Amino acid sequence: MNWKSLDDFIAMGGYGFYVWGAYLVTAALITAEILMLRMRRRAVEKARRMQALLSEQVTYETTP
Amino acid sequence: MMRTLGHIVTRDVLLAMRRRADVATTLFFFVIVASLFPLGVGPEPKLLRAMAPGILWVAALLASMLSLGRLFDADYADGSLEQLMLAPEPLALVVIGKVMAHWLISGLPLVLIAPVIALQFDLPTGSLGTLFLALLLGTPLLSLIGAIGAALTVGVRGGGVLVSLLVLPLYVPVLVFGAGAVDASTTGMDASGHLSILGALLLLGMVLAPWATAAALRISLE
Amino acid sequence: MKLNWFKYASPATFYPLAGKLIPWFALSAAGFTFAGLYLSFFVAPTDFQQGESYRIIFIHVPAAWMSMFIYIVMGGWAAAGLIFNTRLSSMMASALAPTGALFTFIALWTGAFWGKPTWGAWWVWDARLTSELMLLFLYLGFLALHAAIDDTRRADRASALLALVGVVNVPIIYFSVKWWNTLHQGASVSMTMAPKMATTMLLGMLIMALACWMYSIAAALARVRCIILEREQQAEWLAKLTKEPA
Numbered sequence: 354m355n356w357k358s359l360d361d362f363i364a365m366g367g368y369g370f371y372v373w374g375a376y377l378v379t380a381a382l383i384t385a386e387i388l389m390l391r392m393r394r395r396a397v398e399k400a401r402r403m404q405a406l407l408s409e410q411v412t413y414e415t416t417p
Numbered sequence: 418m419m420r421t422l423g424h425i426v427t428r429d430v431l432l433a434m435r436r437r438a439d440v441a442t443t444l445f446f447f448v449i450v451a452s453l454f455p456l457g458v459g460p461e462p463k464l465l466r467a468m469a470p471g472i473l474w475v476a477a478l479l480a481s482m483l484s485l486g487r488l489f490d491a492d493y494a495d496g497s498l499e500q501l502m503l504a505p506e507p508l509a510l511v512v513i514g515k516v517m518a519h520w521l522i523s524g525l526p527l528v529l530i531a532p533v534i535a536l537q538f539d540l541p542t543g544s545l546g547t548l549f550l551a552l553l554l555g556t557p558l559l560s561l562i563g564a565i566g567a568a569l570t571v572g573v574r575g576g577g578v579l580v581s582l583l584v585l586p587l588y589v590p591v592l593v594f595g596a597g598a599v600d601a602s603t604t605g606m607d608a609s610g611h612l613s614i615l616g617a618l619l620l621l622g623m624v625l626a627p628w629a630t631a632a633a634l635r636i637s638l639e
Numbered sequence: 640m641k642l643n644w645f646k647y648a649s650p651a652t653f654y655p656l657a658g659k660l661i662p663w664f665a666l667s668a669a670g671f672t673f674a675g676l677y678l679s680f681f682v683a684p685t686d687f688q689q690g691e692s693y694r695i696i697f698i699h700v701p702a703a704w705m706s707m708f709i710y711i712v713m714g715g716w717a718a719a720g721l722i723f724n725t726r727l728s729s730m731m732a733s734a735l736a737p738t739g740a741l742f743t744f745i746a747l748w749t750g751a752f753w754g755k756p757t758w759g760a761w762w763v764w765d766a767r768l769t770s771e772l773m774l775l776f777l778y779l780g781f782l783a784l785h786a787a788i789d790d791t792r793r794a795d796r797a798s799a800l801l802a803l804v805g806v807v808n809v810p811i812i813y814f815s816v817k818w819w820n821t822l823h824q825g826a827s828v829s830m831t832m833a834p835k836m837a838t839t840m841l842l843g844m845l846i847m848a849l850a851c852w853m854y855s856i857a858a859a860l861a862r863v864r865c866i867i868l869e870r871e872q873q874a875e876w877l878a879k880l881t882k883e884p885a
Contacts, residue, residue, distance in 0.1 A: 355680070355681055355682075355683075355684070355685065356681075362680075365691040365692070365694070366685065366690045366691035366692075367690070367691075368690060368691045368692035368756050371692050371695065371752045371753070371755060371756045372691060372692060372694055372695060372752075374752045375695045375698060375699070375748065375749040375752040375753065376695075376698060376749075378745075378748055378749075379698055379702070379745050379748070379749065382741060382744070382745060383741075383854070386737070386738065386741055386858060387858070390858065390861050390862060390865065393862075393865045394861070394864070394865050394868075397865055397868040397869050398868070400869075401868065565804060569784060569797045569800065569801060570784070570787070570797075573787050573788055574787065575787055576787075579783055579784065579787050582776065582779065582780045582783055583780040583783075583784060583801060585776065586773045586776040586777050586780065586805075586808070586812065587804070587805075587808050587812075589773055589812050589815060589816065590808075590811050590812055590814075590815035593815040593816065593818065593819040594815060594818075597818070597819060618811075625807075629800065629804055632800060633797065633800050636793060636796040636797050636800060637793065637797065639793075
């Protein structure tokens with residue numbers, strides 16, 4: 354085990370700011386990408402539902 | 418084939434000459450940009466002398482890039498680009514002709530005036546020859562590479578800035594070796610290595626770029 | 640068993656396949672990440688010269704590897720799209736680009752955070768970082784070009800050509816920057832680690848690289864599914880698959 358305590362771990366031998374600055378930003382960016390993908394997915398699904406509703410309406414209104 | 422090439426070059430140069438303002442603005446842009454740097458970094462002669470190769474090259478690069486719109490956009494707008502593409506001559510040949518004309522109008526004036534501007538930066542007179550040669554080899558390459566970007570963005574809105582984003586990374590090797598050549602010559606080192614590589618890149622560009630540009634034109638206009 | 644290589648070249652067949660594959664790649668990515676981070680922080684010893692700050696390489700190097708690998712794969716899909724005229728190939732290229740750009744940015748960011756404690760500067764113009772920066776511009780150019788062109792087919796083909804021009808240019812850019820860098824040896828820094836690296840350090844890097852790779856595939860597959868949905872609006876097969884009226 355490299356670290357004597359949690360404090361040691363966070364301090365990273367004095368380089369804590371740099372190590373965590375690198376890793377936390379990376380984690381944040383990856384999370385952001387995943388979230389954006391989910392948002393994109395939901396937007397597309399919503400658009401398709403709207404489309405379906407509209408075309409259903411049209412079919413209903415135009416069938417004699 | 419050579420006659421067609423001659424025709425295309427003549428046509429483009431003639432058209433450009435009729436709107437001389439376009440041609441002149443590229444040149445003025447180069448001069449102005451080069452003059453801005455001392456205002457930004459201070460007038461200290463040693464600093465300016467050291468920065469001169471880089472400044473002159475970046476200014477030439479930017480000026481060349483700004484004039485890329487003229488390569489295809491006007492012809493696209495009035496339909497003559499489509500006609501040129503339908504002609505029996507290989508499209509790559511047409512591209513070479515247009516690039517040659519572009520260089521004669523936008524590149525060559527830069528090559529000729531750069532040594533004069535270099536004096537503003539107190540570039541040693543021995544290096545002026547290297548600067549001239551480097552730009553002579555580099556500016557056609559800038560036109561060739563730029564043509565690819567111009568062809569990809571024909572008729573696209575926001576085309577000018579977009580072309581810059583596309584083309585500037587591709588300009589990096591030209592900048593590195595071109596400015597490096599002048600830099601080497603100012604510090605007394607041999608610039609022939611840089612110039613040779615620049616020449617090699619130019620040859621590579623002359624072979625590959627027209628072909629890529631023709632492909633890009635077909636993609637843009639089909 | 641006769642293999643029909645082009646069976647999955649149609650968005651119709653690829654869409655469900657991708658859907659089934661994503662969870663596996665996502666889980667692998669998570670697994671490798673845990674293993675990799677454990678190795679990186681709890682097994683790999685402290686570096687003699689750089690102290691704990693060297694641990695950034697466990698994300699910096701894999702991210703840089705991925706940024707270059709993804710660009711090449713993207714170029715491959717772009718070429719396939721241009722040669723075979725398959726829509727899905729272009730969609731895959733577009734799906735990969737944002738993730739590739741992200742890893743490029745991560746490589747640059749983590750590189751800066753590594754450089755500051757090690758060499759005292761947030762940014763050094765060494766050949767690798769500078770080439771990585773140019774790679775970011777190439778990714779952004781690809782995305783910008785695709786976004787600027789309204790006609791989807793033209794956008795696909797134009798950005799594909801740009802990607803290929805980029806693939807040819809990346810080595811040229813790298814070598815020119817390397818030359819440029821060795822001549823201006825003011826700050827003689829090198830981003831390479833000391834030649835002998837502890838096995839655990841190498842292993843940590845490799846596992847993190849695998850994690851990034853699995854993640855990239857999962858993200859690209861998820862994105863391409865979105866792209867397929869966005870584009871194939873009128874497709875009958877999609878309606879049947881998602882049980883909606885066409």
